[in-house]
Amino acid sequence: MMYRDFETLHVNAQVDIHPDINFWLHEAQGLDEHEKFIYFYHKDHLGSSAQISDIEANIIHHIEYMPYGETFFEKRSHWATRYKFNAKEKDEETGLYYYGARYYTPDLSVWLSVDPLSDKRPNQSPFMYCSGNPVILTDPTGALDEVFITGPDAENATAELQKSSSLGITRDANTGKLSATGKAKTDADKILLEAIQSKTVVVNLETKSESTYNSKDGSKGWPLVPGGFEGSEVKDGKTIATQYINFGATQNIASIVGEQTSETITHEINEAYIGGRDYPGGDYNSAYQQSHTKAANADRVKANIEFNKNTKSDPNNIIMQGRQTGSSTWIDIIKIPK
Numbered sequence: 001m002m003y004r005d006f007e008t009l010h011v012n013a014q015v016d017i018h019p020d021i022n023f024w025l026h027e028a029q030g031l032d033e034h035e036k037f038i039y040f041y042h043k044d045h046l047g048s049s050a051q052i053s054d055i056e057a058n059i060i061h062h063i064e065y066m067p068y069g070e071t072f073f074e075k076r077s078h079w080a081t082r083y084k085f086n087a088k089e090k091d092e093e094t095g096l097y098y099y100g101a102r103y104y105t106p107d108l109s110v111w112l113s114v115d116p117l118s119d120k121r122p123n124q125s126p127f128m129y130c131s132g133n134p135v136i137l138t139d140p141t142g143a144l145d146e147v148f149i150t151g152p153d154a155e156n157a158t159a160e161l162q163k164s165s166s167l168g169i170t171r172d173a174n175t176g177k178l179s180a181t182g183k184a185k186t187d188a189d190k191i192l193l194e195a196i197q198s199k200t201v202v203v204n205l206e207t208k209s210e211s212t213y214n215s216k217d218g219s220k221g222w223p224l225v226p227g228g229f230e231g232s233e234v235k236d237g238k239t240i241a242t243q244y245i246n247f248g249a250t251q252n253i254a255s256i257v258g259e260q261t262s263e264t265i266t267h268e269i270n271e272a273y274i275g276g277r278d279y280p281g282g283d284y285n286s287a288y289q290q291s292h293t294k295a296a297n298a299d300r301v302k303a304n305i306e307f308n309k310n311t312k313s314d315p316n317n318i319i320m321q322g323r324q325t326g327s328s329t330w331i332d333i334i335k336i337p338k
Contacts, residue, residue, distance in 0.1 A: 048085050067134045069097070069106030104129060124174065131175050147196045147269060148176040151207030153247035160262040165189055187298035188266050195273035201232075201280075202240045203272045205265075211336045213244050217283060225307065225320050225333050226250040227268040229291065231283040232276040241276030243268050249320075249334040256322045256331050257303040270295040307333075 052061035061081060064073040069085035082089045085106060088097040097104045102113045114126040124131060149157050149171060158171040158178070166185035171178050180197070184190040195203050213228050214220040222228055226249035230242035245268050254264040274294045279287035296302070304325040309318050310332075317337055321330040 048087065049081050049083060052081060066106075068109035068129060069104070069134070070109075071106075131172065131177070133172075146198060147178040147192075147203040147205070147273070149178060149205045149207065150176045152209050153207035156247050157205070157207055157245070157250075157265050160260070160265055164260040164262040165192070165266065167193060186300060188263065188270060188295075188300065191270045191273065191295070191298055192266050195269060198273070198277070200239060201273055201276040202238055203243065203269055203276065204240065205243050205245065205269050205272065207247050208244050209246070211246060211249070211334045215284070216242075223320055223334065223336055224249055225322065226253045226264065227271070229271060229275065229284055229288045231287055232272075232280055234281050239276040239280040241272040243272035246334060252331060252333045253305070253322065256305060256324060256333075257301050258324075259299070259301040259303075263300060267295050267299055270298065311338075 048065055049061075049063060051059050051063075053059050061076040062074070063071065063084060065085050066072050071084075082092075084090050085097060086099075088099060088104075090097055095105065095107060096112070097106070102111050102115075104111055109129055110127045111129060154171070154176055158169065161167075161169040161178075166182065166189045168181040169178060170180075178196050180193050184193045195201065208224060210224070212221050212223050215222055215228070216230060224244060224246035226245050226247075228244035230244065232239050232241040234240075245265065250264050250268075251261050254261040257264070271291050275282060275287045275291035278294070279291065282291075305322050306325050308321045308323075308330055310321050310330065311318055313319060314335070317335040319335055320333045322333050323330050
């Protein structure tokens with residue numbers, strides 16, 4: 001990235017000159033020396049500015065930070081960038097950084113207000129920065145974001161994604177937050193990567209051991225075969241989408257459809273993400289079918305599945321069964337106590 005006098009110009013890391021810079025160089029003739037500077041903005045893996053040079057490659061600004069953003073070392077000539085730790089603009093009068101959702105003070109290593117989505121992660125302090133791990137994590141907006149897998153089978157679901165996704169998937173054991181590396185090779189993984197990297201839509205995929213769930217709209221007893229679409233809500237500038245799955249049913253559905261379990265899980269995440277992205281605030285009635293169809297269009301296997309309630313073989317349970325349309329064999333998916 002190249003930086004010119006408080007205006008960021010996006011170019012690639014090979015320093016290909018942007019047309020606007022060429023134009024500016026021609027226009028700069030006759031301006032004073034300060035206005036002739038082109039600053040090279042160097043960032044580390046956290047996005048922080050480290051060394052900035054002029055057009056002649058002289059270092060004019062060098063900053064090093066403590067893990068939570070407190071300035072450890074700063075040396076400069078006559079110019080200073082306003083965009084420092086995490087590439088956020090620092091208010092020199094107060095020493096605070098504004099991230100979008102709230103203000104952060106590096107001196108105390110805490111946010112100055114409660115996370116607007118703190119109810120989604122009650123296991124940690126609502127004032128904690130970067131889930132307590134600022135060495136490798138960033139907190140782009142100061143609010144919960146991206147994709148989370150929670151519930152009793154969260155590790156199993158993540159293991160399936162790790163096993164057969166074209167992306168490198170990792171999960172923070174404390175928060176449930178997913179991270180992804182690598183290049184998405186399938187249409188479904190492209191949507192999954194978009195969901196993980198989204199700064200506007202939060203997806204919470206909650207695994208459940210129960211075979212049914214009660215929807216937030218008040219309806220009860222929905223079977224998890226394998227997922228439950230709960231729509232989304234818009235809160236403090238973020239769209240929060242919720243999806244439930246039963247992991248055992250997910251495995252059974254995958255076997256019926258003829259795909260990897262990870263592909264079924266990816267479909268459920270994508271369905272929730274598309275619902276939040278394209279139909280923010282939508283519920284099952286207004287957003288499910290469209291979201292499901294868009295997610296299904298990206299699936300590798302185009303499933304055409306039908307369901308059946310078999311109550312004869314087990315007097316104590318309703319056995320939900322499924323099969324590919326045209327198949328003569330029903331496969332048990334999940335038992336629902338009567």
